Amino acid sequence: MESVRFDTKIAVLLRDDLQTWQRLNVTAFLVSGLATAEPEVMGEPYEDADATVYLPMFRQPVLVFEAGKEVVRGAHGKAVARGLRTAVFTSDLFATGNDRDNRAAVRAVGTDDLDLVGIAVYGPRNVVDKTLKGARMHS
Template sequence: MFETKNALIVRNDLAAWQRLNVVAFLATGITASAPEILGLPYVDALGREYGKLAGEPMLVFEASLEGLQKAHFKGLERELILTPYVEAMFSTGHDEANREVFRAEDAANLNLVGLAIRGPKKAVDKVIKGLKLHP
């Protein structure tokens, strides 16, 4: 149905609140990278307008650190849109600090807790091959 695919991968050893937090941030990364996926505002029966939602599904997967790193490298090879979330970002309080701790990471060995991937469906499928959907 869609030519593109959105996959969010979250590390499987995180606390529930951390998983939810990471998924929420990764979803914003997808919509920021592809604002065209946003639909129109919702309007209720009384005419009140609400916010927009993405018009494409975002599938949530889980993986170990190694699985996330593997998906990251495959996504880089295929030049897909990637939005990372590293563990050090849990200790920051604002966006600038998040970018600073990300920049300080070993780029060849990111300590990922989450990764959003967007791109052509077949390419994304190759990157997430073998990962399990989050329960």
Template structure:
């Protein structure tokens, strides 16, 4: 059992490719924010070396905008590591533009399409309470 928990919440009204894309971007953010979660590289029977993956499970949940905003508020209150993905990021083509459109968002009403959370297990559980796992 891990002391921390990692959860991704993706908006339930997105196209499937958008959901996958959002979770992929958020996963890179979690790895960057918590490099200690990365294990050793994988090596096959012939000695080919592959990349590292997380040593702990990551769960994917779904929610509407209100559920994402609630999880975000609780995450802020609990001091969780959070990585947001807002709708306006779909219209940009690079990281600098993503950060620019994010900064223009109303912090009290983020138009979230995805949110990654990492922190103490109980605090993350509080933020995702009542959200279903992504099918």
């Protein structure tokens, strides 16, 4: 079976001081943004041998990275400057409980002052790699 190599990359960058439950929650929220904004990242629905149909998932791997606060902030700035599709999760969102309040919390803070705990980006593989320079694979 031939290996598939994608020209694009889906990546999540998490701040390295998050608790485990926060890392999982932030990752789930961030990738949901990419799934809705970039239809080409979605694969086909799944079906098991009994013909039970399941929802489609990403067509390619999602790579999860971690880094300190300043690297996350820098990666966010690069992602925005390079025009990458970007999702953000700020520390304020841990205190909200719904989409309306989440959006209001982000809207209340200027770009340079966002207290980012994670970002997700999608774009050409080499651009994403340069954007996340300094981050390490999540362990």
